[in-house]
């Protein structure tokens with residue numbers, strides 16, 4: 001059993017760091033100064049904050065202290081010279097996060113680096129390539145739900161490591177902040193694209209707009225390079241509250257260690273062929289299963305480290321004092337895999353929900369045998 005291959009996106013040895021990857025100040029269209037905004041997050045126990053002003057790269061120094069760092073960044077979106085800004089369907093936004101320490105960055109602090117010129121989809125791909133080409137930047141796709149991008153819009157693009165699956169201000173202001181459907185379609189196509197939750201803060205110190213969604217990165221340390229490396233390889237999860245301590249698949253069994261939750265939604269993606277390679281089949285089937293804490297559902301959550309008998313998973317959900325639960329989604333998963341006639345190549349994505357309807361999204365785990 002121990003020799004069986006373990007599939008996970010999380011690095012083995014690391015620490016957890018809390019961060020927001022999408023933030024505006026008065027430098028672009030936020031309501032508060034750069035240092036005020038940093039103070040809002042620092043005061044709430046965040047460990048890192050990416051500042052992402054529209055079309056202006058910021059890399060101010062002097063804010064890193066006491067278990068907190070600022071990641072330089074920018075938000076950029078193409079503009080049609082002929083038709084003006086933000087035409088419907090044309091706001092294909094990107095977030096850049098610095099991938100290296102400040103020395104050698106592609107842009108200087110306060111450099112106006114956009115907007116890109118909208119020249120159609122091919123041009124947008126060229127923009128992604130250009131922005132990430134020298135290896136200095138991570139590229140994250142802005143929440144495609146708010147942009148009203150269709151999956152067809154999104155599928156041709158590559159070269160970004162993640163998409164915003166939850167953008168809090170877009171959700172609060174217009175119910176357009178959840179892009180899980182876009183994410184699922186990308187995974188279904190065999191893309192190892194990670195899902196990010198962020199505030200996209202524009203407001204002042206308003207609890208309605210801060211802390212709506214964030215990421216927890218498992219990294220080797222707290223530096224720009226180490227956090228960026230964790231994001232790039234998917235060693236993080238997104239959340240509105242529930243915590244994930246470990247999540248992996250071994251021998252068709254999902255092992256999940258997390259804070260008390262009421263539900264685990266599990267989505268299977270299967271029959272990818274060679275995962276996006278030229279000759280492979282695309283997903284022929286995918287399905288969801290829901291686990292309620294030991295009380296039914298498509299298969300049970302076993303508590304206590306893998307008894308595998310379904311157990312009483314409700315222990316965790318019902319006990320507010322419980323710091324963590326170990327949920328082993330038992331061998332029934334193997335039966336489901338057989339039932340789906342999957343050939344051993346599949347992906348699984350897990351969403352958790354606590355008693356207050358807060359969600360957490362684990363990154364997809366791709367199992368290749």
Ligand SMILES: [Zn+2]
Nearest residue numbers: 022024075200
């Ligand atoms: Zn923004």
